[in-house]
Amino acid sequence: MLTPYRRVLSEPGALAFSGAALVARLPISMIGLGIVLLISTVTGSYGLAGSVSAVFLISNALLTVPQGRLLDQWGQARVLTTAIAVHTVALVLLVVAVQADWPLVTTYAAAALGGATLPAVGPSVRARWSHRLHRPADVATAYALESVLDEVVFIVGPILVTVLATGWRSWSGLAVAIVVGLVGTLGYASLRATQPPARRRSADDGPRPPMPWRAIAAIALVALLLGTALGAAEVITVAFTEEAGVKRWAGFLLALWAAGSLVGGVVTGSIQWQRGPGGRLRWATLGLAVAMAPLPWIGSVAVLAMVLFVGGLAVAPSLIATNSLVEQTVPSGRLSEGMALVHTGIVAGVAPGATLAGLVIDAQGASTAYLIPVVAGVAGALAARLTPR
Template sequence: MFTSYRRILGYPGTLRFSMAGLLARLPISMVGLGIVLLVSAATGRYGVAGAVSAAYMFANAGLAILQGRLLDRFGQGRVLTAASLGFAVAVILLVVAVQADWPIGTTYVFAALAGGCLPQVGSAVRARWSHVLDQPGQVQTAYALEAVLDEAVFILGPIVVTVLATVWHPVAGIVVAVVACVSGTLWFTSQRATEPPAHARSGATGPRGDMPWPTVIPLAVVCAALGVLFGAAEVTTVAFADERAHKAVSGALLALWALGSLASGVITGAVHWRRGPSVRVRWGALAMACAMSPLAFVGTLPLMGLTLFVAGFAIAPTMIAAMSLTEEVVPAGRLTEGMAIMQTGLVAGVAPGATLSGLVVDHQGASAAYLVSVAAGIVAALAGLAIPRQRAPYRH
């Protein structure tokens, strides 16, 4: 089963840049929560803490596409190095502003700067795999590997930052995230042999510069809808556990959800698919909607854990198909930008999903709020139908 993974990791340098990318991506799941823990500990106000964290996330979503475009145009080495250093400086200033009780406006500014500078290593890693590998099946296996590592990040990151912030010091979790980001990014950018070439004219018109918007736009909508699904499910699951007087169990429930996705990601990378990624995106989005439907009717914590674990199996295959389709249709000169568009869609959907589900929880309870995730899955499935069925794939 693992022969496919051994084959791609046998290429020179692939294991090293993938591990560097894993380390550099840890802040994705650490900093937002770390900001909440830091600001709430200093001010005692969770509303302010959530707003500061939202400023960080919105800036990250808003500038990710621009950074992806710069990565394609000027190369990964220069852009990611500058971004990681800017991220470190902004986070340090954020911590100082909170600890020194500077005006709250400065905290929002530094949080936004940190979010805007967060290195888009996830997109860069996938672009690097596409450059190193030349067989579509191997690229899909590589994307499956990165999806598994993403799930590992989202399982480990929140645990690490929470333990450090509560047991040691509220600043500790964010400091570890910064160290992981800078060290991982610099390790990643130092590996020049596997770095894809810069495309100075990536924004130009022509066959190598045109973005295939008829595919990219509905695919980005699919990703945004899935972001809504994820954000809604996280908030709803916490509320579900809280309603049963076991709020601390919510972390374990969400970990089971991620574990299901991780397992399916491993399987996806080892399977030779006969259907193309556009077909798998459509069926995967529909599977996400169906998988979330039973949650509204579950009443006990053990059964919820089992149901979430099973529902998680629909996540990784859908995301892998979305990234594979992006790699297939987007020109090489704009591939990182294309990946960043999909990542932005995911991130941008999380906050509205969390907000909407929170409103439903307040008025109808947690079980009803799971229907928000179901509705988001249906929107994703409908957007998937708009993806063109017949096209000539772009050859890198």
């Protein structure tokens, strides 16, 4: 089962840049949850916490595509180093603003700047794999590997930020995320030998390769709905554990969900698929919708843990198929931009999902709020049928 993974990791420099990207991506699973834990602890409002988290995510969604364009044109090292410097300052400002009870506009502004400058390490590492590998099967395996590592991030990150924020200081989870993101991104950006060449264009180069917008729009819609389901479920799970009197278990439950996704990703990457990524995407999103259907009617933390694990089995296969479909659809010179568009779709869904979840939690409780990811999952399965075959 692991032979395909060994083959792609034997590529010179692959283990180093993939490992560095893993560390650099760890804050992705910590920042949103860290904001929710910090603000809900300080103010007692999940609605406010969700809205600040949403501002962070929305600004990230709006600026990821331009950042992807810059990555293609100016190279990964220059763009990522600049982004992480500004991002670090913004998040430090956010923590100080909440702790010092500064005006809310300061908190929102810091969240917006932090989201806008979050380094696009996920899209860039997939573009790096596509540059280094030449066989489509190897590229698909590499994307599966990165999706598995994404799930490692979402196993370790939520547990770490929850333990720190609930067991020590409410701001400590975000503080660790800031340091890890800075160190990991600078380490990844320093590995220049394996990055794709910058493709700065001049007037003599002619028009840019056309982007297949119809196909990309369909894929981005699926990503948006998946993001809505994932973003809502994260916030709701934290609230569910608090209502049950076991808030300290929130990170564990989210890690179980990520663990299920990790298992699904490992299996997906080890199979030489005869079915194309479009067909796999339709089946994976259908499986996710079915698995999430029981969530609003669960009253036990133990049962919730089992359902989240089973639902997680379909998350990574959905995301792997999405990225593979983009890689096969967009021109190579715009791959980082194409990957960023899908990332934007996911983040653009996470933001309203988290915000709406916070409002419903405050009004009706966590169980009712679980209807949001259920509806989003069903809509995502339907939207997957619009993607290229």
